[in-house]
Amino acid sequence: DAGVIQSPRHEVTEMGQEVTLRCKPISGHDYLFWYRQTMMRGLELLIYFNNNVPIDDSGMPEDRFSAKMPNASFSTLKIQPSEPRDSAVYFCASSFGGLGQPQHFGDGTRLSIL
Amino acid sequence: GQQLNQSPQSMFIQEGEDVSMNCTSSSIFNTWLWYKQDPGEGPVLLIALYKAGELTSNGRLTAQFGITRKDSFLNISASIPSDVGIYFCAGPYNQGGKLIFGQGTELSVKP
Secondary structure: OOOOEEEOOEEEEOOOOOEEEEEEOOOOOOEEEEEEEEOOOEEEEEEEEEOOEEEEOOOOOOOOEEEEEEEOOEEEEEEOOOOHHHOEEEEEEEEOOOOOOOOEEOOOEEEEEO | OOOEEEEOOEEEEEOOOOEEEEEEEOOOOOOEEEEEEOOOOOOEEEEEEOOOOOEEEEOOEEEEEOOOOOEEEEEEOOOOHHHOEEEEEEEEOOOOOOEEEOOOEEEEEEO
């Protein structure tokens, strides 16, 4: 069975550029989560969707970050303009049947902003 | 905000040794989850616990849901080099809310 698929796996870009991260959740899952992982702050929840609708974006650091889920099989996290402090590993996760249910993670996008 | 405290933060052990780590909270949890993250990959769910006192095994891994519902334990028996990674506990904040994660226990195994 396919797990959560993220692309790209690695992204290196210069500050000021727009960055788009992509996620395909597990088919049938009704929750989708975007996380950021850094050494200093660990795993931070940025935003989550339920049935494609954004429910809680309180973890999004600032207006430069935006996320969309146009359908049940695709989500994007966009950073515009990007800054060096956005460098981190970004994970997408999905789950089924409730907010507190076990989440299944993708392998992440390692983002480096120069 | 609510936190999950994992200990130890890191462990350096010899292959073949048993490992114990734990996760504590100041609040009651109804679910405890244990994940492992290999370098360069996403966290993978190892064990899910749903009842106080529950003891669940997955191969050489055994996890327990503490009786007080404020802690959980993960044991690994006869460690091998591929056990290397970061182990995270997680639980739904406020009984069914968003998952919160501990800061992780980093395990290193010397062959």
